Amino acid sequence: MANLPVPVTPGFPDVYQLELTDRVKGGAGGTANLQATQLAERDAWLRQELEAGRDDFAGHLAAADPHPQYLTEPDGDAKIAAAVAALVAAAPSTLDTLKELATALGNDPSFATTIANALALKAPLASPVLTGAPTAPTVAQFDSSTGLATTAFVQRALGNFAGDSAVSTSQVLTAAQAGRTITVGGTVTLTLPLSSTVPTGATYQINNAGNGIVTVQAAAGDNLYAIGTATPLTHSLGPGDTITIAYVGGKQWFSWGGVQLGMSSTFGSSLAANGYQRLPSGLIMQWGRATIRAATPNVRVTLPTAFQSQFLWGMAGISGPGVIGNSYTVTGPINESLTAMEFNDYVNGALITGVGTIQFLALGR
Numbered sequence: 001m002a003n004l005p006v007p008v009t010p011g012f013p014d015v016y017q018l019e020l021t022d023r024v025k026g027g028a029g030g031t032a033n034l035q036a037t038q039l040a041e042r043d044a045w046l047r048q049e050l051e052a053g054r055d056d057f058a059g060h061l062a063a064a065d066p067h068p069q070y071l072t073e074p075d076g077d078a079k080i081a082a083a084v085a086a087l088v089a090a091a092p093s094t095l096d097t098l099k100e101l102a103t104a105l106g107n108d109p110s111f112a113t114t115i116a117n118a119l120a121l122k123a124p125l126a127s128p129v130l131t132g133a134p135t136a137p138t139v140a141q142f143d144s145s146t147g148l149a150t151t152a153f154v155q156r157a158l159g160n161f162a163g164d165s166a167v168s169t170s171q172v173l174t175a176a177q178a179g180r181t182i183t184v185g186g187t188v189t190l191t192l193p194l195s196s197t198v199p200t201g202a203t204y205q206i207n208n209a210g211n212g213i214v215t216v217q218a219a220a221g222d223n224l225y226a227i228g229t230a231t232p233l234t235h236s237l238g239p240g241d242t243i244t245i246a247y248v249g250g251k252q253w254f255s256w257g258g259v260q261l262g263m264s265s266t267f268g269s270s271l272a273a274n275g276y277q278r279l280p281s282g283l284i285m286q287w288g289r290a291t292i293r294a295a296t297p298n299v300r301v302t303l304p305t306a307f308q309s310q311f312l313w314g315m316a317g318i319s320g321p322g323v324i325g326n327s328y329t330v331t332g333p334i335n336e337s338l339t340a341m342e343f344n345d346y347v348n349g350a351l352i353t354g355v356g357t358i359q360f361l362a363l364g365r
Helices: 031-062 068-072 074-088 098-104 111-120 151-157 259-263
Strands: 164-167 181-184 188-191 203-208 214-217 223-226 235-237 242-249 252-256 275-278 284-292 298-302 311-319 328-336 340-347 356-364
Touching: 181 188, 203 214, 235 242, 235 259, 284 298, 298 356, 311 328, 311 340, 340 356
Parallel strands: 164 181, 181 203, 188 214, 223 252
Antiparallel strands: 203 242, 214 235, 242 252, 275 284, 284 356, 298 340, 311 356, 328 340
16 A cells, blocks of 8 residues: 655645555445545645635735734834835925825826926027017116116116106205106205215206296215316206206216306306307307597407407497597497407597597407
8 A cells, every 4th residue: 555645734644545456445434435535635624724814814905004014123114214215315395295296296197298388488598589568677777787678767768757856945855866857946955965875877857947046056075067167066046947967976966958058168158347148049249348548549449259250240339538428429340350349439520539438349150
């Protein structure tokens, strides 16, 4: 008798092998049924084990924590922590989960395409071609950097004033009023701000819209000049007068406008006893007095200033001892030039015998 070579199963004998010499015997415990009985026992055992395993598997699936050993052992904790840390890396706490990442992307499954389409609408940094009506912030009034200039900045730079300040009391103008018109009413004194408080180019347009006298002066330590004169001065604006004043650097302010015209060489004047006045048309008016010598038929008058191109007209009158109360004649000018004119002087047809004065008026250009 021998046993069949089958795998050993714990708790079961080997499967019996029928021999040629065995008598066939049926029934319970019979030789013919021995193998079937052993195999049936093994089958029953397997069924039992399967049923038991099925129950354990169902409980495993239902358990909240089916593998506690992985979380309780230090080695398992370290591995899990390392794996999580590697996955999260240095992500901020608000972006270290898939849910937070999805929210940050707007839950857009085509996020890459959406961004690519949006970027395609942007102008390039180099040589951009803009359409429509692009806008930009308007830089500060006196900005001289390479920043973009809006139309508002350009219009302001071309002389469109930023607004108007109405003034009726004496005061020191401020840097904030630069670039504005200053409309004044009343007799007041306006002092320009200290040059150290305004940028170069700061400009004030001052208009006397009242009936009083407006005095404009520089702050202590600064100088106010008019174009054409090197002497610091103070301006007095009568009703209707205007003046523009700009800070040109250092401690210097320069002025131009209606009030300044009288200080220009083009419209200059000398308002003395012998003087002249240049008019905007180019006409020059001259006046004065000259002494008449006794028994001198001709009186030569030197003009206060030379005419530039033409002597137009002249006249004279005589006063002095031996003249008043008598009829007199001044003939001429008999000779004239750009710098002088000459007269004949008589009383009752005779030469003046005493010393007198001739008063003259001349026009030219």
